[in-house]
Amino acid sequence: MKDQVGVVLSNREVSRDLFLLRLRVPYQMRESRPGQFVMLKVGTSHDPLLRRPFSLFKVREREVEILYKVVGKATSMMRDLRDGDTVSLMGPLGNGFQPWGEGETPLLVAGGIGLAGLGLLEEMLPEEGFLVAGFRTRDEAPLELIRKRNSIITSEDGSLGIKGTVIDGIEMLLREVGKTKFSLFACGSRGMLKAVSLFARSHSTNCQLLLESYMACGVGACQGCVILTHSGYKRVCRDGPVFSSDQIVW
């Protein structure tokens, strides 16, 4: 884990309110594992005060990509970043995904901005791996960032791909590919993750979730970011952000 200053190489909108931020960093971050994140701070103002967690979407040598959605104070400030501006980023943090098992086929499940948490994993997908990405409507989907092969896209209003949720996407996939032992990797809203968990349980499928939570420190020091698991409260930043779906108390 390092605390470094990243220089903005580019920052552009890839779909509605979704931006791709490319940073040049002084130290390479090759050791980053899929599912890990950084704590990012824009500017020197104390308002907003805290760093914000963002998944590592892509990492190559001294370049880092973050895919983010503008939802509030800090992300609005990020939207205003221009080439040459600097940000402070601390990471990589957290435990990341466990690799899929022998004989399992990885299936990534992204709900909306959840795609951001699966970027590094997607790069490691074997030929036969799958991605199901769900959006509310067409204009929320950053199509250029979604792999061309073995991907299923769903939209709630039917304006893109299959009409429905990621669960509908997964079910269609199952019908198509038939008897395959999948291993699920999901990232998205809490509701979507719960649905994926239920699906995984009913199909006895391994399933890992990348969870979100409000964070202060990001390194395990403050006990602020806990979620309830079957073995008590766990820190999302240090014990997660990736959890096996059967650990979570919904």
Add this chain to the structure above:
Amino acid sequence: MKDQVGVVLSNREVSRDLFLLRLRVPYQMRESRPGQFVMLKVGTSHDPLLRRPFSLFKVREREVEILYKVVGKATSMMRDLRDGDTVSLMGPLGNGFQPWGEGETPLLVAGGIGLAGLGLLEEMLPEEGFLVAGFRTRDEAPLELIRKRNSIITSEDGSLGIKGTVIDGIEMLLREVGKTKFSLFACGSRGMLKAVSLFARSHSTNCQLLLESYMACGVGACQGCVILTHSGYKRVCRDGPVFSSDQIVW
């Protein structure tokens, strides 16, 4: 007085740490009088919280120029403004300078960034009017903004113009032009204004000072910005920022 959104037309360094900000505003500010100011706010963050007072350096129809020095939080943020960015500005505020009397020759006295407060007045100077502008060193002087005619420039280290303070400049001017009835208009640090006041008193010369103070409201509502005068505390924002030099208790 209006509260309007200004769009940055340009923002460039004119001498060390001194910037000239040009803004396009929706309502024209022609009614502005020399010595008046605006309360300016950059961005939506609450840190820094309060607006900051800045003199109107130049005003033409729907264009406003502000000459500012980077000294702290808000002015650092102003330095980062780029074309097309917006700021909020409320004004014109304050009472402004009284015109010089019949038979008097106006003499503007600017100490460093004090030049900013005399910009509108300078435009109204008659042919025979004078400007004395003092700086610490050459690199602090925004030479392009200083009128070519009837100007005397001083620098404390002698790197530009006359070596000395504005008082040395004024004294030289007196020697040169001989018996003239001047009316002084001064803006600059507290120490410099005090020196100019003493000079004015000993020469029985009318003298108006543009004073600074910490401000919260800028409109007279909070009683925050007072300075001590011979008739008690006066609000710099509403009763000033221009005061007759003999009113001030130093």
Add this chain to the structure above:
Amino acid sequence: MKEVDLTTEIGGLRLKNPVLVASGTYGYGLDYRDLYDPGLLGGIIVKGLSLEPQEGNPPPRIVETPCGMLNSIGLANMGVKEFVKVQLPLLRELDTHIIANIYGKTSEEYQEVAQILGDQEGISALEVNISCPNVKRGGLLFGAEPISAHEVISSVRRVYKKTLIAKLTPNVTDISPIIKAVEEGGAEAISLINTLRGMAVDIHTRRPKLGSGFGGLSGPAIKPIALYFVYRAVRSTNLPVIGIGGIVDAEDAIEFFLVGAKAVQVGTANFVNPKAPIEIIEGIRAYLEYHQMGDIKELINSLKEC
């Protein structure tokens, strides 16, 4: 659609909307007239008035702090008599309630000020600032102890017949006994919070940044504290509570209504965004419409507890 009902009641006082401007941040009511009609406000609370004019504290009187500001105005004001003569006639023209904030160095002084204002048409209520240091008790706050709080409020009550609001300080261990004391003293409503004690030091001159050494902290920084006090206050009295502290937008105001405030006051925000009170009124209206509430009373105290 039917127009949303924003009226709210503070004791006997009926406000057309629940957004007031806080004492000391709005002068004598007319400084922002160029920007909007102050008559649009639910009410205007003027700068704290004392019996005699006050010069106030030596400058500097304000210093900015992270998301807040300290002030040590020292209750500078023109005095109640001058106010009645010069300002009040102008304020009577406005289509809103004028509330006078008052203070004194002794409870007798409070009473005298109240008496003068009680006779005046155009003053709808008094807000008694017991959050300022008193001379008799060695510079402690009247509002810091139940006994002295009771003393001031009851002496004002004796001479003042219209709506009486007690303005409380957050610089106390427990707000409930203070509330009880002012209630027994005859207050019909309470408003809180006044500023928190604070200071700032200039590390170059090695002196306090404020001329008088200390000041009161206000602004967004104190909002979470203010909200907590209002929550507590609402749950320890049946008096209407007016929420104050760090409110800059409609969202902030709505938080105060949710915990039970019947009205709010906008203070420091006036300096940052003079139109804040008007935008807050509009924002509350929009929120109510969006949530299909026809009346602000549905919003007030509707917090779902955990």
Add this chain to the structure above:
Amino acid sequence: MKEVDLTTEIGGLRLKNPVLVASGTYGYGLDYRDLYDPGLLGGIIVKGLSLEPQEGNPPPRIVETPCGMLNSIGLANMGVKEFVKVQLPLLRELDTHIIANIYGKTSEEYQEVAQILGDQEGISALEVNISCPNVKRGGLLFGAEPISAHEVISSVRRVYKKTLIAKLTPNVTDISPIIKAVEEGGAEAISLINTLRGMAVDIHTRRPKLGSGFGGLSGPAIKPIALYFVYRAVRSTNLPVIGIGGIVDAEDAIEFFLVGAKAVQVGTANFVNPKAPIEIIEGIRAYLEYHQMGDIKELINSLKEC
């Protein structure tokens, strides 16, 4: 030039520099190890320890506020026994003082925790957190009243022989009687401030933003309040005072030294800029050199009053 002397004394404890990290913001001392050697610090105050492990409060436990944050961690910790077994051996390797922050639901519990830690090598001092709600007295703070504050500190003092620091709450009307009480109870130093009570409400769900309803406010927002309390504390006791609250840079720390703090603690700033404590140490050194002071003791309490 001679190296500036940054050493400072807190009771019997000699710190190599006056910058500590505050309890609850630095875990058990090793979370920031990747970024710098924690041994560079003047001292490390670990997360508040209780007799038994604590799960803590339901999430969400943190919410950001203007220039600050509310936390309702609920003193989640591994318990003192686990700490002694697992963490302490690792901490002994560090070249700095480890101070244990402790709390209990009763004064007996405080005492037991203190007893366990008193026997341990590698713990240089205790910081007794009397700023947390106690069960016996109906959820009030031990530190809110002189009697209960005295009770806790004296019961700890009876069993603990090394340096004893009482950590005080700002949620009081007057800090002096509390200070007097802990001094009489046997505290050798005081540290303040702990967080201020606060809350925040989600206007969409209409619920408190924190799972437990309320929390403690920390960060830059509270700095002016903290500085005021430290100023007051220094002037009401001869005990060394450790300043805490909103310190993010050397300038902030120097303000606390000027009003008389003998050391400072960095809390929330660790989250924003993990290297803040190290930068503060360097900044203090640079300030002293610039002002040609050879010793931080020249800076401490050197405020010029107005």
